[in-house]
Amino acid sequence: MLAELHNWNSKTKALLLASSLSGGAGAILNEITEVDRHDFDSLVTSLKNRFGSVNRAEVFRAELQTRVRFNNESLPDLAQAIKKLTRRAYPGTSPLVRDTLALDSFIDAIIETEVRLRVREVGPKSINEAENIAVRLEALRVADIRKVEMFALSILKPFKSLI
Template identity: 75%
Template sequence: MDDSNVVTFGPHLNEIVDEADATMHESLLETQSCEIFKRTERMMAEARAEMKLRMDKCFSDFSNDMNQMFAKFEGQAMKSMSTPILGRGIESTANSLEHIVRHGKTDKNNSHISDIRQSKPDISCKIKPQIYDGSDDLEEYLTQFDLLAEINDWDPKTKALLLASSLSGSARAILNEITDRERHDFECLVNALKNRFGSMNRSEIFRAELQTRVRMKNETLPELAQAIKKLTRRAYPDTTALVMDTLSLDYFIDAIPETDIRLRLREVGPTSINEAENIAVRLEALRIADIQKGRNVRTVETETL
């Protein structure tokens, strides 16, 4: 039989090949997609591990820095326990250190409290100022206070707070006579103290005292010179150093009751009160030695007779 006229109904060979290629292509795409997905998952896992490692290192470094900071602060605080405080003796800081460390850890969960505390001045006192009650010389106290402020590196606000906390007695009453802003202003607080205890408003009183000042009983010449310098500075606060030294020299010589020493100083003509003090001390020593020698001579003559 001739097969040329037979009609077949099965799939064509080209169609079978196309379907096989399509299946293979889909399988290849699926394989590539799986590889890309696995690679992405691996990269994300590595990124998460790297991030966790960096965060752990960051927290570890932060913890070490905090521990070193507290250790350094504790060492400085313990060292300051043995430092004498002018006018107050030795002061312990162990309780305050424990309080600061404890509240410092608590503030980690209270950021607003930390912000408030950070706005306050960081007061560091290597040497604390003495108490001022108004009886001592204000200019001398403020001079020493400025030196302490330079040693401790205080800013103006810290200086105002420490000066206000160092007032006592009649000087402390000034704090209620000024405003809250002036209490935190160092210049305003100093001006208020000068108006009450300064030499500017009492210069006439000091001048009258200076004119009548004489050497007291059992008072040494160096003590007399120091008192004259102080009175001259308070009686003439606006004069120059040269004029003040000249005035103190004249008042010092006039305050010596011994006529021979006073006249000898006028004859020698010292140029400063320090020079006059040295000459007067030598003259007084010679005078006392001469008096003692005269007594010994009279005693020997009496015993001979």
């Protein structure tokens, strides 16, 4: 946006980008020719080849297919991770296709069978909608478990003195 605002040419954009690189990204400058260092498109292509997800899409697709909810991972955190993985696994696809893939992957990643099946049964249209449904279902499930536990404790209370 700054380049557009200031009407920078390719060489100016390349020099400013190159001067802002550090670490592994900065090391790229030692691996490309001086001509490429002064050409914005060549510099961006080198950075994409090294760090971009296009060349690693297969790895991200495999990770997405096997992704499940971690212990103590919240459903919003899971949804965010799925969205990120989907963007990386399918970088060239349309947002509509990516959203559909993210939705299916999110539902599949929910390990609690009852919640997963109920979310699928409701038929959400987006991952955000699925996340909201799953959060509500999980809250209801947890509340129900606590209610059963409290009921069980109230039944056992009279027998506590016998133990």
